[in-house]
Amino acid sequence: MSTPVSIESPPGYSIQTQNLNLWYGDFQALREISVLIKPGIITGLIGPSGCGKTTLLRCFNRINERYGNVTTTGEITILGKNIYDRDVSLSELRKTVGMVFQRPNPLPISIYENVLFGVRVHTPRGSATRGQLDEMVESSLREVDLWDAVKDHLRKRATRLTLEQQQKLCIARLLPLKPRVILMDEPCSALDADGTARIEELLETLRQRFTVVIVTHNMAQARRATDECIFMLMGELIEHGETSQVFFNPRQEKTEMYIEGRYG
Numbered sequence: 246m247s248t249p250v251s252i253e254s255p256p257g258y259s260i261q262t263q264n265l266n267l268w269y270g271d272f273q274a275l276r277e278i279s280v281l282i283k284p285g286i287i288t289g290l291i292g293p294s295g296c297g298k299t300t301l302l303r304c305f306n307r308i309n310e311r312y313g314n315v316t317t318t319g320e321i322t323i324l325g326k327n328i329y330d331r332d333v334s335l336s337e338l339r340k341t342v343g344m345v346f347q348r349p350n351p352l353p354i355s356i357y358e359n360v361l362f363g364v365r366v367h368t369p370r371g372s373a374t375r376g377q378l379d380e381m382v383e384s385s386l387r388e389v390d391l392w393d394a395v396k397d398h399l400r401k402r403a404t405r406l407t408l409e410q411q412q413k414l415c416i417a418r419l420l421p422l423k424p425r426v427i428l429m430d431e432p433c434s435a436l437d438a439d440g441t442a443r444i445e446e447l448l449e450t451l452r453q454r455f456t457v458v459i460v461t462h463n464m465a466q467a468r469r470a471t472d473e474c475i476f477m478l479m480g481e482l483i484e485h486g487e488t489s490q491v492f493f494n495p496r497q498e499k500t501e502m503y504i505e506g507r508y509g
Contacts, residue, residue: 259284259426259456260305265319267300267309274300276480278319282473284456287448289471289488291461293508297480298460302428305458306342307335324425340367343419347431349411351403351418356395359403359414360385363422385420389413389447409440413447427451429459433466445470464504468492476500 260282267275275297282288290298303309304321307328321328328338340363351359358365360382364373373381382399386392391413395406403414412432419427429448433441448470451457461467467474467488474491476484476499484491484500495501502508 258282259324260458261320261322262304263320263322265301265304265321266317267304268316269312270314274480275304278482280475280482280485282456282458285452286472287452287457287459287470289459289461289467289474290477291464291467291474292477292483292503294462296477298475298477299430300480301477302430302458302460303344305426305428306339306344308339308344336367340422341424342426342428343422343424345412345415345419345427345429345432348435349408349415351406351411351414353402353404355400356386356403356406356414357382357399360417361421362418367422381421385417386414388420388450389417390443391417407440408435409443412436412440412444416447416451424455426456426458429457431460431462433461433463441466464492476503478503 258281260280262278262280265275265278266273278301290302292298300309304317305323305328309315309317317329323338323342326333352362354362361378364378364381383392383396386395391410394410395401403411406414412435416427433444436444445466448457448459452472459471461470471488473486474488475482476491476495476497478499484495484497486496490496491500492504495504
């Protein structure tokens with residue numbers, strides 16, 4: 246059984262990939278991806294459908310491996326540790342690198358127990374007092390600006406919340422595990438404009454504590470909500486830079502064509 250590893254952040258970057266390739270069976274989805282992602286900012290992955298951005302995102306917590314028939318070469322270093330080293334525990338990695346999916350996926354249990362689900366799974370029974378658990382729930386819900394709306398309904402089923410509230414709850418569910426990186430795969434795609442705006446406001450607060458990487462098809466959202474963007478096409482990294490530079494002064498013709506809507 247793998248031993249959990251202590252991961253320390255190197256200066257400057259939270260995530261580094263070097264010559265990363267990935268195949269689903271015989272299909273190569275990622276080609277020689279080398280990228281550096283900084284802490285304290287929101288990094289967006291953009292590009293047309295099928296370009297590899299969600300695959301890259303899912304490499305960062307090795308969740309692609311759940312699907313079987315996946316082959317990966319190259320390196321991914323997160324917080325100073327190559328996540329493909331043999332001593333890396335996938336359980337510990339996924340506590341450090343949390344994931345929020347495209348559609349909110351609260352469990353069909355109470356709001357209270359949703360927030361504590363990861364703690365129940367990853368820590369020994371009885372390791373926290375009732376008071377400590379209550380504090381985890383309140384602090385996590387406050388951090389995602391959900392406490393005031395649900396504090397009197399913590400025993401109600403989470404699936405009764407609005408989609409926006411469900412997505413905030415899914416983020417809150419990560420926080421008791423003390424992640425360092427949060428991955429988001431199209432977190433606003435199921436939300437209306439008001440819900441999207443409030444999730445984007447939440448992102449602005451999360452960036453102060455976490456490395457945030459977000460996949461989005463919404464170009465307006467990418468311009469508003471990210472500090473840097475990575476443009477991908479056909480499994481390759483075409484351009485990576487500050488969002489303003491990528492959108493208004495792209496270095497690559499393919500980037501310019503995509504931003505202008507000439508394909509994708």
